[in-house]
Amino acid sequence: MSKRAEIAATFDLWWRATRAPFLSASITPVLAGTAVAYHQAGEIDGLILLLALCGAICAHLGANLFNDYGDHLSGSDEINQDYTPFSGGSRLIQTGIIQPHKIRRAAILCFVITIIIGVLLINLIQNWTLLLFGSLGLLIGLIYSLAPLKLAYRGLGEIVVSFAFGPLIVTGSYFVQTQRINWQILLISVPVGLLVGLILFINEVQDEEADRRSGKATLVVWINNPYRSMQLFRYTLLICYLFTAILIMLNIVPITALILFLTLPLLRRLWHISKQSFTHPNEILPANGMTIQLQMLFTVLLAASFFLSKPLIR
Numbered sequence: 396m397s398k399r400a401e402i403a404a405t406f407d408l409w410w411r412a413t414r415a416p417f418l419s420a421s422i423t424p425v426l427a428g429t430a431v432a433y434h435q436a437g438e439i440d441g442l443i444l445l446l447a448l449c450g451a452i453c454a455h456l457g458a459n460l461f462n463d464y465g466d467h468l469s470g471s472d473e474i475n476q477d478y479t480p481f482s483g484g485s486r487l488i489q490t491g492i493i494q495p496h497k498i499r500r501a502a503i504l505c506f507v508i509t510i511i512i513g514v515l516l517i518n519l520i521q522n523w524t525l526l527l528f529g530s531l532g533l534l535i536g537l538i539y540s541l542a543p544l545k546l547a548y549r550g551l552g553e554i555v556v557s558f559a560f561g562p563l564i565v566t567g568s569y570f571v572q573t574q575r576i577n578w579q580i581l582l583i584s585v586p587v588g589l590l591v592g593l594i595l596f597i598n599e600v601q602d603e604e605a606d607r608r609s610g611k612a613t614l615v616v617w618i619n620n621p622y623r624s625m626q627l628f629r630y631t632l633l634i635c636y637l638f639t640a641i642l643i644m645l646n647i648v649p650i651t652a653l654i655l656f657l658t659l660p661l662l663r664r665l666w667h668i669s670k671q672s673f674t675h676p677n678e679i680l681p682a683n684g685m686t687i688q689l690q691m692l693f694t695v696l697l698a699a700s701f702f703l704s705k706p707l708i709r
Contacts, residue, residue: 412463412485412493412501413456419687420591421455422448423694424560427587428568430701431580434649437706439572443519447568450512450529457505458536462547463488464498465540469548471602471609481683482598506533522574528567535559548611553592561588579647586635587697590690593631597686600624601677625669625679632662635693648697649704655696661689 425448433439463484466472472484487493513529535555538544546555565584570576599606599615607616618624639655642648668682 408487408492409501412460412487412498413505414459414485415456417459417594417687418452418455419691420560420594421451421564423691423698424564424584424587424591425451425568426698427583427694427701428565428570428580429572430698431565431583432569432572433706434701434704435707436573440519443516443571444568446512446516446519447571450509450516451564451568453505453509453512454532454536457502457509457533458539459485460498460502460505461536462540464495464502465542465545465547466611467495467498468542469545469609469611471605471611474605474608477601477605477677479601479677479680479683481680481687482601506536509533516571520571520574524574525567525571528563528570532559532563532567535563547613550612550614550617553596553614556595557588557592559588560591561585582642582647583697586639587694589631589635590686590693593628594683594686594690596624596628596631597679597683600679601683621673629666629669632665632689636662639697649700651704652697652700654700654703655693657696658689658692661685661692665689 425444429439429444429447463472466484467488472478472486472489478484478486488495488498509529510533513525517523517525535546535558539547539552539555546552562581562584565587566576566580569580596614599613600621602611602613603615605611606613615624618627636656636659639648639652643650643652665682665685668679668685671678673679
């Protein structure tokens with residue numbers, strides 16, 4: 396194998412290990428928070444945006460790796476034989492391709508890089524309040540999967556993920572540009588976080604049996620009823636749209652945000668799929684991919700609506 400092929404193979408291996416295709420869940424909230432900052436302040440700092448994106452990405456990759464490591468320790472991924480491209484972890488530990496300690500080491504490295512980026516950002520904006528955002532994000536990345544708290548195993552995983560990828564990242568990205576926080580940005584972050592939480596939720600449907608056997612009490616396991624789980628999924632999707640519509644009517648979100656309703660055909664397809672009767676969890680696989688698409692498109696269009704609207708410059 397040539398040196399170039401070896402590098403490409405290593406890159407592909409760690410691309411799978413970190414589950415990099417899911418990074419839209421952290422990239423798009425950064426764009427949303429930055430867009431609101433631009434709308435309200437009339438300008439943004441490109442270097443700060445780049446560092447914020449890199450920090451969010453590294454934290455997300457580290458959290459994914461710690462999640463794989465934690466699920467290996469609990470045995471939930473080993474038990475899971477109905478894994479899919481969206482659920483059941485990267486499977487690299489289970490297949491023996493990467494040793495668990497290397498996954499843990501890579502997770503720590505990602506978090507160290509995140510800390511370095513955080514220090515650079517604090518030095519740039521000269522505001523130590525940012526330390527709170529960064530520390531909370533890394534803490535959630537650790538306690539989500541690892542002992543002693545293991546929030547994902549106690550029915551709290553969906554809540555903390557929605558918070559981390561909504562209010563925490565959106566508000567944090569807004570804060571590094573403006574150095575302030577207001578209730579408008581917190582409200583705007585709500586549907587952004589809920590949609591990321593729904594990605595996790597729909598992925599848990601395939602993992603329900605393995606999670607139950609390993610003692611991982613996800614929200615799907617707690618509900619213990621496929622019909623009720625999908626009903627909650629559908630209504631939460633609807634809430635995201637209704638909540639955003641209310642924000643537009645209250646002039647918290649500009650009228651240009653109506654462009655995000657271009658995603659309604661995708662919502663309609665998701666709604667239809669989630670109402671079907673399933674004999675096997677893998678039959679809802681199309682919904683997993685569509686949920687990721689919807690989260691990405693919804694959040695990107697929301698961000699675009701602020702960039703397209705005339706800055707307020709407060």
